[in-house]
Structure formats: C-alpha cells, structure tokens
Amino acid sequence: MICNDGAYFLRHRLSVVTHLASLGVDVTVIAGGNQIPESRIEGWKYIHVPIERFRFDPFGDAALMIRTARTVRSFKPHAVHLVTLKPAIFSGFVSIISRLLHAFPERVLITLPGLGRMMSRPKARGERRYLVASALTLSAFRFLGRRDCVHFTFETRHDCNFWAEKGIANDKNSSLIDGAGVDPDLFHPPEQPRSGPPTKILFASRLLKAKGLSTFLMAARDLAHRSDVEFIVAGVPDDHDPDAIAHKELEQMPEIRFLGHVKDMPNLLRQCDVACLPTRYGEGIPRILIEAAATGLASIVSGHPGCREAVEDGVTGQILSATTDADMRRELTDAIVRYLERPSLLAAHKQAASRHFQSREFNQVAIADRFTKLLGVPPSPAQQRSSSTSN
Incomplete structure (x- = not known):
C-alpha cells in the first residue's frame, strides 16, 4: 500500500x-x-x-x-x-x-x-x-x-x-x-444518554477553512452569548497546509474550547451531542460523520455529496443548503438554535443516527x-x- x-x-x-x-x-x-x-x-x-x-x-x-x-x-x-x-x-x-x-x-x-x-x-x-x-x-x-x-x-x-x-x-x-x-466496539453510544445543558457541538477534522472550520468559528461567535451551548474544536495542527487555521490562533479564541489532537476520540464523542462539518472540501465520506453516527450523535453538515451519504436530512441530522459563506454561517447558526430550542428533536436525531449506522455497511x-x-x-x-x- x-x-x-x-x-x-x-x-x-x-x-x-x-x-x-x-x-x-x-x-x-x-x-x-x-x-x-x-x-x-x-x-x-x-x-x-x-x-x-x-x-x-x-x-x-x-x-x-x-x-x-x-x-x-x-x-x-x-x-x-x-x-x-x-x-x-x-x-x-x-x-x-x-x-x-x-x-x-x-x-x-x-x-x-x-x-x-x-x-x-x-x-x-x-x-x-x-x-x-x-x-x-x-x-x-x-x-x-x-x-x-x-x-x-x-x-x-x-x-x-x-x-x-x-x-x-x-x-x-x-x-x-x-x-x-469504523470499529463499533470502540465507537458506540454511552450507556446512559448524555443530557445537557450545555449542548456540546463538536468540530473534529483537519483544521482547514475548506472543511468548514471558519464557518463553525463564526457560528460560535454568533452564539457566544448563550450559556446553553458549548463549541469544541479537535484536530491535528497542520500549519504547513496553506488552507489551515493556525492552532495558536484557535487556542486564543474564547468562544471555543480547542483540544488539539485527541487520542481517545470515542470518549470525546460520547461527551458531545452534535457533530458539525459544514465542509466544501473535495473529500469522500467524512470519517468523523460515520464515527458520530456510530456513537449516537446528530450531525449538522453541508450538502457535500459525502455528507449526504452519512447523514439523513431531518432524520439523523440537518443538511445545510447554503452555497455562500455568509448564507452558510446564517444557516448553521439557525440549525444549532433549532436543536437548542427543541431538545426532543435533538434526542430523536441522535437515536436515529445510531440506527442509521447499524443499517449501513460502515x-x-x-x-x-x-x-x-x-x-x-x-x-x-x-x-x-x-x-x-x-x-
């Protein structure tokens, strides 16, 4: 190989x-x-x-x-x-x-x-x-x-x-x-469903603007005044990539909790509620979305073809239709607020995500x-x- x-x-x-x-x-x-x-x-x-x-x-x-x-x-x-x-x-x-x-x-x-x-x-x-x-x-x-x-x-x-x-x-x-x-023996829902507040929104991927990190950060700023939501960023720093957001910059942002490289991703996912990936990157099926589904997280994603393979809109999460950065920021913020104001919808999507993983050859x-x-x-x-x- x-x-x-x-x-x-x-x-x-x-x-x-x-x-x-x-x-x-x-x-x-x-x-x-x-x-x-x-x-x-x-x-x-x-x-x-x-x-x-x-x-x-x-x-x-x-x-x-x-x-x-x-x-x-x-x-x-x-x-x-x-x-x-x-x-x-x-x-x-x-x-x-x-x-x-x-x-x-x-x-x-x-x-x-x-x-x-x-x-x-x-x-x-x-x-x-x-x-x-x-x-x-x-x-x-x-x-x-x-x-x-x-x-x-x-x-x-x-x-x-x-x-x-x-x-x-x-x-x-x-x-x-x-x-x-992914390995379902590692990535599985917690024995006791997590209950907030705060609702924890996770971005876990390469720290690239094209992966939607810049949009995620803007949504975090828009909702920084709310105490019922926490924004978490995890990813391996790759400052050599011209599209990367520097990890030192992320460490200084008060509206997010930056974890850097996380070795125990299954445990981190079981502590969160929503996986967020408003990506425009030319990738296949994002692994984080499969891991999130296996762990019983709802997802908020862009309309990227790979995201649509892993997320069922309105069933296991929300798929954003925006095509511009400004519209994506607004739509992402609205999707997060929708979960905050309708905890029963979030709980339903989390349960459906786990069933979706089991039904597919993931x-x-x-x-x-x-x-x-x-x-x-x-x-x-x-x-x-x-x-x-x-x-």
Whole structure:
C-alpha cells in the first residue's frame, strides 16, 4: 500500500492492512508525511518516503517513483494498493511498467477517497484553480483506466459519476465502498444518554477553512452569548497546509474550547451531542460523520455529496443548503438554535443516527473484507470452512 500521508493512513487505512496481516499476507506500506511511530507498526513493513502533498514536486515525485520501483522489484507483490492522487499517478505508472516488464503486480487497486482540491470545482470566490494540473491528472488516469489490471474504488456515487463522465471509470473497473469504516466496539453510544445543558457541538477534522472550520468559528461567535451551548474544536495542527487555521490562533479564541489532537476520540464523542462539518472540501465520506453516527450523535453538515451519504436530512441530522459563506454561517447558526430550542428533536436525531449506522455497511471489518477481495487475497481457511458450512 502506498499513501501520501502517514497520519491519514493510520486514521483511515490501517484497518485494511491489519486485516490483511491477520490473514498471513505480507504487507509493506510506503507513506509520506511524518514518520509512523514504531509502536503503531505491527505485522507489516513500513518505508517512509517524503511526499509533497500540496503541489507537484519534480524531485520528490521522481523519488516516489524510484522508491516504488525498487520496492516492487524487491518484493514482487501480487497487488499494489494506491491511496490518493499522487501515489495513484506516479506509483501507478511504475506499477504498470513493472507489470509489462516482469508480470507483477497482477493487480493495481486505486482508492480515491475524494476529488481533493485539484479536481474539485472552486466553491468560493478566490479559491485556487488547478487547470493544467487537473488536465494532466485526467490524462494520467485515462491511461491507467484502460489497463485491465487496474481497479478503482470511490466513496460516493457523485465521485463515481465524475470519473465516469471523464471516460475513466465504468461498471467493470470501479467499485463503490462506504468510506474507511469504523470499529463499533470502540465507537458506540454511552450507556446512559448524555443530557445537557450545555449542548456540546463538536468540530473534529483537519483544521482547514475548506472543511468548514471558519464557518463553525463564526457560528460560535454568533452564539457566544448563550450559556446553553458549548463549541469544541479537535484536530491535528497542520500549519504547513496553506488552507489551515493556525492552532495558536484557535487556542486564543474564547468562544471555543480547542483540544488539539485527541487520542481517545470515542470518549470525546460520547461527551458531545452534535457533530458539525459544514465542509466544501473535495473529500469522500467524512470519517468523523460515520464515527458520530456510530456513537449516537446528530450531525449538522453541508450538502457535500459525502455528507449526504452519512447523514439523513431531518432524520439523523440537518443538511445545510447554503452555497455562500455568509448564507452558510446564517444557516448553521439557525440549525444549532433549532436543536437548542427543541431538545426532543435533538434526542430523536441522535437515536436515529445510531440506527442509521447499524443499517449501513460502515463497519470497518466489512470494509476491510471488501478491499481484501478486490486485492485478490484468497479467503482464510476459517472463512472457507464458514462458507462451505453455510452452503
């Protein structure tokens, strides 16, 4: 597996690797970003490679291709799993060339958890456009999509349709998988339902304006005079991201409680009432919304396609229809007040959210099993016995 960022890998893809390792599969992970601590590496190999996440970097991208080529030649893998755009393009080309020259890997699985900044249309005035880079990216994916050994996975029907309209994805070479999944043994509702006041509203994601953090902060200022609501922000500081809000700035805001990086997210969620994500970021199904549903939280979200996959409007939460920052701020504030003034509505949405999680294939074991099958890993002896018994 090759992923652009180690922290992202640990949050969203570790369960697949852990599942593969439990089946006796020899797994090697190549990831950029900060180095993964040795304490998190169990049953699989790890190679760190610097990967520039925010722009094309000729030397860094060439280094990624060289590292991919060396690793593929050394391990002769049956399958290569590429996660996010950069590994998909650069490591994807290397994998195809290796297959032509050496007949391995047999399968190349490309997971695109969202459109990202590059492929998304700007949703706010002044947002940067990547016309040349996106055109080159589409050309690269058309090349990859024509290979029989390549298979794509997406998280939303919207993304499937986007890549299909570009002539890249089709019913044979792509699959729709509901996010990365969460562990229901960790993320579950509290034994005793939480009762306020104050009603606790949580933003837990990357600390980016495009994720809706700036809108969340404005709503917190609008309602700072109320004692029956508390605004909480949790997320890993990433001041290198040009779209990030600096953690030092967040620490100085009196209208919110800033927690920074939270290790025990299940416990934090069980102490809150509403997950808020007014995002315009080009992502798939936001993991925090799945975690919130599993824990029995209502959600207030934007009309982003990934949010609509995780939230039922008027049933498990509220979906905002605004398209401008000013309208989003006003609509978000109104949605929060609606919960404050109608606690019975909030309680109903929280209960429905837990049922919604159980009705969908959001369980990380089911997700890991789907990826395992797409990678061509044969079932374990125990799974084979279970299958033959059921037949």
